Amino acid sequence: MQMDFSVIIPEIAMVSLGVLVLILGLILPKKSLPRLGWFTSFSLIGILALVVLNWNNVGTVSGGLYLIDQFSQFFKVIFLTAAILVVFGSMAYVDKHLGGQAEYYSILVFSTLGMMVMASANDFITMYLGLELMTISFIVLVCFRRNDSESLEAGMKYVLLAGISSAVLLYGLSLIYGIAGTVLVVEVGMILAVQQSLPLLLVGVVMLVAGLGFKIAAVPFHMWAPDVYQGAPTPITSFLAVGSKMASFAILIRIFVLGMFGVSLSWGILMAILAGVTIIIGNLVAIPQTNIKRLMAYSGIAQAGYILVGMVTASQAGVKAIMFYGFIYIFAVVGVFTAISYYYNLTGSDEIKDYAGLSQRSPLMAATMVVSMLTMAGIPPFAGFVGKFYLFMTVVENYLWLAIIGLIMSMVSVYYYLMVVLVMYRDRPQDSSPIVVSLPVRMTLIFTMLVSVVLGVYPGPLSEIINKAALSFFMH
Amino acid sequence: MLSVWGAVLIFLIVGVIFGVGGMLAGYILAPRRKSAQKSIAYECGVDTIGPTWVQFRTSYFLYALLFVIFDVEIIYLYPWAIKFQSLGLFAFVEMIIFLAILVVGLWYAWKEGAFEWT
Numbered sequence: 073m074q075m076d077f078s079v080i081i082p083e084i085a086m087v088s089l090g091v092l093v094l095i096l097g098l099i100l101p102k103k104s105l106p107r108l109g110w111f112t113s114f115s116l117i118g119i120l121a122l123v124v125l126n127w128n129n130v131g132t133v134s135g136g137l138y139l140i141d142q143f144s145q146f147f148k149v150i151f152l153t154a155a156i157l158v159v160f161g162s163m164a165y166v167d168k169h170l171g172g173q174a175e176y177y178s179i180l181v182f183s184t185l186g187m188m189v190m191a192s193a194n195d196f197i198t199m200y201l202g203l204e205l206m207t208i209s210f211i212v213l214v215c216f217r218r219n220d221s222e223s224l225e226a227g228m229k230y231v232l233l234a235g236i237s238s239a240v241l242l243y244g245l246s247l248i249y250g251i252a253g254t255v256l257v258v259e260v261g262m263i264l265a266v267q268q269s270l271p272l273l274l275v276g277v278v279m280l281v282a283g284l285g286f287k288i289a290a291v292p293f294h295m296w297a298p299d300v301y302q303g304a305p306t307p308i309t310s311f312l313a314v315g316s317k318m319a320s321f322a323i324l325i326r327i328f329v330l331g332m333f334g335v336s337l338s339w340g341i342l343m344a345i346l347a348g349v350t351i352i353i354g355n356l357v358a359i360p361q362t363n364i365k366r367l368m369a370y371s372g373i374a375q376a377g378y379i380l381v382g383m384v385t386a387s388q389a390g391v392k393a394i395m396f397y398g399f400i401y402i403f404a405v406v407g408v409f410t411a412i413s414y415y416y417n418l419t420g421s422d423e424i425k426d427y428a429g430l431s432q433r434s435p436l437m438a439a440t441m442v443v444s445m446l447t448m449a450g451i452p453p454f455a456g457f458v459g460k461f462y463l464f465m466t467v468v469e470n471y472l473w474l475a476i477i478g479l480i481m482s483m484v485s486v487y488y489y490l491m492v493v494l495v496m497y498r499d500r501p502q503d504s505s506p507i508v509v510s511l512p513v514r515m516t517l518i519f520t521m522l523v524s525v526v527l528g529v530y531p532g533p534l535s536e537i538i539n540k541a542a543l544s545f546f547m548h
Numbered sequence: 549m550l551s552v553w554g555a556v557l558i559f560l561i562v563g564v565i566f567g568v569g570g571m572l573a574g575y576i577l578a579p580r581r582k583s584a585q586k587s588i589a590y591e592c593g594v595d596t597i598g599p600t601w602v603q604f605r606t607s608y609f610l611y612a613l614l615f616v617i618f619d620v621e622i623i624y625l626y627p628w629a630i631k632f633q634s635l636g637l638f639a640f641v642e643m644i645i646f647l648a649i650l651v652v653g654l655w656y657a658w659k660e661g662a663f664e665w666t
Contacts, residue, residue, distance in 0.1 A: 087649075091649060091652055094651060094652060094656060098656060098659050184630065
């Protein structure tokens with residue numbers, strides 16, 4: 073059987089890049105290792121260009137096990153963009169605190185590859201493979217600060233979480249397989265569409281939601297997130313918050329909206345309740361936090377809740393809203409975390425009170441944090457407002473209470489985001505020397521801020537592209 | 549009436565009895581005479597010297613890990629070797645790539661000193 077390999081060139085390029093970075097780490101002398109960061113980021117930009125250029129080059133590989141459509145292409149763009157920004161933002165941090173550049177960048181590339189596989193996977197086994205590739209890479213990255221007990225604790229917790237969630241997820245998948253008799257998502261969808269709702273199906277659905285709920289850190293499966301986010305190296309925290317979350321949403325959409333479209337009534341209400349609880353608890357618990365990384369972890373939980381809102385109706389509008397929000401979410405999260413990790417580099421502190429007077433020391437870092445946080449809070453004219461608008465519009469008709477919860481809690485979130493802003497702009501700095509921001513970090517900060525503003529003012533073209541991509545998702 | 553699954557049930561019951569029964573019989577029948585000799589750690593029959601909670605080298609772990617890599621490699625090589633004639637050049641190239649990736653891993657382990665025993 074002859075296969076068309078041209079559609080998976082980006083994936084092949086990712087494997088080659090990961091292996092190549094590792095080999096370069098072996099060959100190059102120790103003092104030129106920091107250049108690997110530049111090499112990795114520019115290669116990733118090349119691969120991103122490949123994906124964009126092959127936007128309409130869709131097809132399947134391995135007899136439908138691996139599916140390349142505009143939906144998966146769009147998610148690949150999300151993951152690659154996140155990876156590029158994270159690599160740019162982490163160069164200073166890695167050189168100063170971590171070492172082992174070859175391993176760091178190589179594993180980062182492999183985890184991105186795992187996400188790409190997840191976005192394209194069209195059957196349960198491939199999905200699981202991608203998920204494990206991503207998760208195992210993340211386990212290594214989370215405990216990359218090898219001499220730091222907090223990082224090791226975070227790694228340990230992540231291992232346990234990964235084990236439990238994989239077990240639950242696999243059990244759920246096996247139950248669905250037991251009902252449908254196939255692992256191909258599209259075929260599962262066709263079989264379930266004509267079948268009565270079985271108790272066994274319900275158990276399977278609950279297991280799947282629980283397994284993936286761990287990955288996206290939805291309440292009540294969120295307990296691991298604050299500890300892991302706090303302990304992990306800061307650039308990895310941002311990648312975990314965006315990449316891991318959006319990849320899990322990609323398979324969540326694939327399994328539920330495509331595979332269980334016919335029984336969407338039985339899981340729609342489940343998703344709605346989960347989203348509501350996640351939004352409420354994430355936002356309320358974020359308020360008393362004093363560590364900025366923990367604050368961002370709880371805000372990330374709340375964001376997962378917002379994104380879950382798009383799942384509830386199992387509609388094209390919902391899928392589109394998730395994709396749009398996911399895209400702007402990268403820039404917001406990476407913007408904040410790049411500033412956090414650069415600030416940690418200088419001061420060695422993640423406490424919010426130590427951010428006093430940041431606006432005087434580095435106006436750029438403070439401004440980026442403000443814009444990113446307001447985007448996450450959903451304040452116009454920033455991009456988050458448009459994203460939230462699309463998300464909540466989908467549920468206004470049938471689940472009005474969920475939209476109201478989302479709106480009220482968005483207002484609550486403004487409070488704790490602005491608390492940080494207040495510290496940065498009102499309080500006097502203890503050390504008022506200006507901060508010099510290095511080139512890659514400055515690029516990342518300016519770029520993320522620009523995107524958040526531009527997409528907020530002018531979301532039209534992106535919205536159009538995503539509309540088409542979401543439509544292609546339903547074409548199978 | 550016993551259905552097909554009845555056999556499974558009987559199998560399960562007998563299995564549980566077999567496992568639990570053995571331990572239970574030992575618990576009831578065995579004489580219990582404690583002595584200092586019996587409560588020391590068992591290490592191939594010879595009395596242990598010094599504390600038994602010692603650290604041992606993590607190199608063992610690395611060896612085990614590398615062994616598993618090549619174990620898995622063999623699993624994939626066997627079916628490929630048997631079907632080699634009919635698979636043709638494409639499968640050969642695929643296998644070479646697979647082996648190359650493993651060799652890079654071995655190279656990495658070597659360079660990082662996984663085979664040094666000091």
